[in-house]
Amino acid sequence: MMKNNTRNLIAVLVFFVGTTVFYGQKNDWEKIKSLKVAYFTEKLELSSSEAKGFWPIYENFEKDLHKLYEGRRDLKKKYDYSNLSEKDSKHLLDTYLEFEREKVDITKTYYAKISKVLSYRKTYKLARVEEEFKRQLIREYRDKHQKGKQ
Structure with missing residues (x-):
């Protein structure tokens, strides 16, 4: 079934x-x-009670990730990737790594909240x-x- x-x-x-x-x-x-x-x-x-607790948390999780991705997308638009200087490349690499760290932090925070509602x-x-x-x-x-x- x-x-x-x-x-x-x-x-x-x-x-x-x-x-x-x-x-x-x-x-x-x-x-x-x-x-x-x-x-x-x-x-x-x-279950219906799990869904009631889960979805509001998950929607906030998606909103926070969306904000993070928007910032990353805005940064990408500023650079010509075919002709980056060493300085710009370092800045973009540092920014990328910070973005990844923030994404992991957001995920950890929300998964902790979700685990209080779900097993x-x-x-x-x-x-x-x-x-x-x-x-x-x-x-x-x-x-x-x-x-x-x-």
Whole structure:
């Protein structure tokens, strides 16, 4: 039964991702977010009480990571990577390492909060579920792009 639910969820994910990722509208990101909620809830086997505690924490986690990524993206736009000086390269390397440290710090902070709501087993599984979801999105994006080129 769980396998059929997973297949159905993946089929729905494939359909929505295939029709939404490429348009970049806020509305589409909301659809992807809804699919993510369903996917994570199923894969982590969240009870309703676990979901109530987990999702607000996870949403704040994503917001904090998004802010961090925005800062990194803004910095990347400032440099011509094909012609970096040694000084600029050192600055960018230091900034990159600081970014990675901050990302780890944010993740540690939020995983500690999540582990107060979910078991350690489910908290640990979360990292794998996040990667599976990202890979699925990328796979669907590539498949859609390949079909468009044929």
